[in-house]
Amino acid sequence: MDPMAQTLLSVVIPAFNEARSLAAFHARLGAAMRSPALAGYRWEAVYVDDGSTDATPQRLGALQAADPRVAVLRLSRNFGKEIAITAGLDHAGGEAVILIDADLQDPPELIPTLVARWREGFDVVYAQRRLRAGDSWLKRRTAHAFYRLMQRIGRVRLPENAGDFRLISRRVVLALQRLPEQHRFMKGLFAWVGFASIAVPYDRAPRAAGASTFTYWRLWNLALEGITGFTVMPLKVATYAGLVVAILAGLYGVQLVARTLLFGNPVSGYPSLMAVILFLGGVQLLTLGVIGEYLGRIFNETKRRPLYIVDQFLPADGGDADASAAPRSTRITAAP
Numbered sequence: 457m458d459p460m461a462q463t464l465l466s467v468v469i470p471a472f473n474e475a476r477s478l479a480a481f482h483a484r485l486g487a488a489m490r491s492p493a494l495a496g497y498r499w500e501a502v503y504v505d506d507g508s509t510d511a512t513p514q515r516l517g518a519l520q521a522a523d524p525r526v527a528v529l530r531l532s533r534n535f536g537k538e539i540a541i542t543a544g545l546d547h548a549g550g551e552a553v554i555l556i557d558a559d560l561q562d563p564p565e566l567i568p569t570l571v572a573r574w575r576e577g578f579d580v581v582y583a584q585r586r587l588r589a590g591d592s593w594l595k596r597r598t599a600h601a602f603y604r605l606m607q608r609i610g611r612v613r614l615p616e617n618a619g620d621f622r623l624i625s626r627r628v629v630l631a632l633q634r635l636p637e638q639h640r641f642m643k644g645l646f647a648w649v650g651f652a653s654i655a656v657p658y659d660r661a662p663r664a665a666g667a668s669t670f671t672y673w674r675l676w677n678l679a680l681e682g683i684t685g686f687t688v689m690p691l692k693v694a695t696y697a698g699l700v701v702a703i704l705a706g707l708y709g710v711q712l713v714a715r716t717l718l719f720g721n722p723v724s725g726y727p728s729l730m731a732v733i734l735f736l737g738g739v740q741l742l743t744l745g746v747i748g749e750y751l752g753r754i755f756n757e758t759k760r761r762p763l764y765i766v767d768q769f770l771p772a773d774g775g776d777a778d779a780s781a782a783p784r785s786t787r788i789t790a791a792p
């Protein structure tokens with residue numbers, strides 16, 4: 457028999473209030489997974505219901521009733537996409553795991569290509585957007601600026617225009633499970649883990665239904681996670697800014713003394729005094745804020761809370777039941 461015949465592929469789909477997309481999504485996913493290129497693979501679809509408040513649970517129940525390859529993992533509340541993905545990875549049993557959004561922005565038809573590249577020996581096969589249709593000019597610009605910044609100050613190299621849509625091999629999943637951080641910036645974690653990776657270009661479609669929950673405020677916070685999670689550069693900036701200010705202050709002091717000795721001391725300088733005080737006050741507050749960002753994260757990490765709480769896990773028929781044996785929700789406190 458073909459050695460691939462038994463190979464299980466897991467598709468992990470985080471879903472938060474996606475009731476309107478799910479039926480169409482699963483139909484397209486099923487069609488893609490039945491493509492001749494994937495003949496001989498078994499597959500499962502692990503839907504992670506990230507605490508949806510709409511009809512998502514009912515829709516997932518219906519999907520599972522109709523298709524035994526559907527697994528449903530329901531988290532106890534909304535934990536956010538990054539954690540939902542982590543939970544899905546912990547409950548996926550496949551030799552390769554494909555991460556894909558439920559809103560049909562990531563075309564399931566690309567999956568056979570991702571699998572083909574994995575078969576060639578790549579551990580991470582990420583889909584790279586060619587166009588960003590449906591994204592505003594501002595979102596494109598800010599995303600680009602963020603990647604540029606991360607590339608400059610971070611130690612890890614984030615591939616630009618790549619989201620979470622990707623295939624990762626089992627050993628990448630195992631490596632990710634050894635990263636215990638609460639603040640999970642998945643794109644950074646994928647990059648940190650390493651392994652041979654390759655891009656597959658694709659065109660990203662606009663959302664099928666509903667609206668993106670990633671407002672600019674959430675994206676800003678995601679960017680902060682990326683920066684603080686992968687570089688301490690902002691802390692160093694404070695050091696060098698302090699050094700520069702101290703040198704300038706020293707020069708200014710010398711000039712003051714010289715001027716007083718030469719020309720006496722007419723009482724003046726109120727504007728410059730105010731300017732210096734206000735400027736330094738601002739710099740100090742900013743620096744405190746930067747320290748606070750890191751301190752807050754240290755605080756969150758030291759609590760060592762589980763990453764997520766599972767409400768219910770209904771595995772796929774014939775899926776790997778072992779995958780649920782040691783979910784992260786309990787694993788986190790054990791030594792790796």
Ligand code: UDP
Nearest residue numbers: 470471472506536537540557558668669670
């Ligand atoms: N998502 C999630 N939890 C959240 C927010 C989003 O699981 O708290 C899921 C959502 O259902 C979708 C994917 O993450 O499948 C991407 O979300 P969205 O389309 O809102 O983001 P964007 O495409 O704008 O990056």
Ligand code: MG
Nearest residue numbers: 557559561663
């Ligand atoms: Mg989307």
